[in-house]
Amino acid sequence: MSAAVTCRNLEKQYTKGKEVVPVLTGINLEIEEGDFVALMGPSGSGKTTLLNLIGGLDHPTGGEIEVGGVDLNDMNGRELAKWRSEHVGFIFQFYNLLPVLNAQRNVELPLLLTKLSRKQRAKNAGTALEIVGLADRAKHKPSELSGGQQQRVAIARALVADPSLLVCDEPTGDLDRETADEILGLLQTLNQEYGKTIIMVTHDPLAAERARHVLHMDKGKLVTDAGVEV
Numbered sequence: 320m321s322a323a324v325t326c327r328n329l330e331k332q333y334t335k336g337k338e339v340v341p342v343l344t345g346i347n348l349e350i351e352e353g354d355f356v357a358l359m360g361p362s363g364s365g366k367t368t369l370l371n372l373i374g375g376l377d378h379p380t381g382g383e384i385e386v387g388g389v390d391l392n393d394m395n396g397r398e399l400a401k402w403r404s405e406h407v408g409f410i411f412q413f414y415n416l417l418p419v420l421n422a423q424r425n426v427e428l429p430l431l432l433t434k435l436s437r438k439q440r441a442k443n444a445g446t447a448l449e450i451v452g453l454a455d456r457a458k459h460k461p462s463e464l465s466g467g468q469q470q471r472v473a474i475a476r477a478l479v480a481d482p483s484l485l486v487c488d489e490p491t492g493d494l495d496r497e498t499a500d501e502i503l504g505l506l507q508t509l510n511q512e513y514g515k516t517i518i519m520v521t522h523d524p525l526a527a528e529r530a531r532h533v534l535h536m537d538k539g540k541l542v543t544d545a546g547v548e549v
Contacts, residue, residue: 323387323484323516324350324373330381331368331539342368344539346382352483355510355517357527360536366520367488369536373518374407374486375399387483404432408477408515412489414469416461416476422448423457426476433480447475450513451505467498474505478515485509487519491526503529 329346332339343365350356358366371377372384375391384391387406394402416425426444435443448454451471461469470490477485487506491499507529509515519530527533535542 321352321388322349322385323352323354324348324518325385326369326373326382327384328382329369329372329379329384331365331372331377332380342539343372343379346539346541348534348541350516350518352516353510353514355507355529355531356519357530357533358518358520358536359522359524359527359533360542364536365539366536370486370488370518370520374409374484375403404429404480406482406484408480408482408485410470410474410477410485410487410490412492414461414466414473416469416472418461421458421460422453422464422472422475425461425472426479429476429480443479444475447479448472450478450509451475465498466494467501470494470498470502471505474502474509478509483516485515485517487517489520489522491521491523496525499523499526 326346326348329343331343332341334340346369358370360366368377372379373386375386379392389402391399423441423444426447427440430440430443445454445457448457451474453468453471453475456464456468461472464472490506491502494502503526506517506519510517519526521527
């Protein structure tokens with residue numbers, strides 16, 4: 320099986336005034352296609368930064384990163400935006416739905432950048448909503464949906480362009496336990512039945528148990544359960 324994500328000596332630094340702040344240091348990582356990986360660690364350990372690099376939302380300071388066999392290092396902002404729209408679906412803790420649009424219109428948003436017709440966009444959005452179990456809520460606005468239903472709409476939006484990779488940043492962090500378990504079950508289904516590669520940042524050990532593999536980070540490095548650098 321080929322690699323969905325490969326990182327070699329990945330580095331990320333930020334400059335704060337005259338101070339250089341290292342966030343990621345020497346990350347070496349390979350995630351296979353079809354895997355479901357939970358990324359855990361204390362706040363400030365670099366989890367979200369790594370997720371953003373994998374999703375093409377940011378550029379590394381050093382090292383190499385390939386996603387789906389594509390080298391992201393040399394892409395400019397426009398190229399990365401096009402690549403993201405075709406290959407990556409994003410799911411966040413907060414749903415980021417537009418309150419004035421109904422569920423179907425919210426799901427259609429990523430397709431507005433494509434050449435698909437309005438009819439085809441609506442059809443694709445309907446299919447995505449059906450996958451997440453919300454076909455009957457297509458005309459409801461976010462205010463008319465529960466938190467769990469809103470997150471399902473957000474997941475449908477992430478799926479609508481049929482990406483191979485889903486990157487999830489605390490997708491259940493704003494949900495109660497029962498609803499969180501439903502969302503995690505949906506992510507497992509997307510992984511097992513639809514073959515989506517999923518990388519999920521979480522602080523929740525129960526959420527991490529749903530993944531196939533768990534990686535731990537501390538102070539910008541990948542570590543073992545015992546805190547030893549990998």
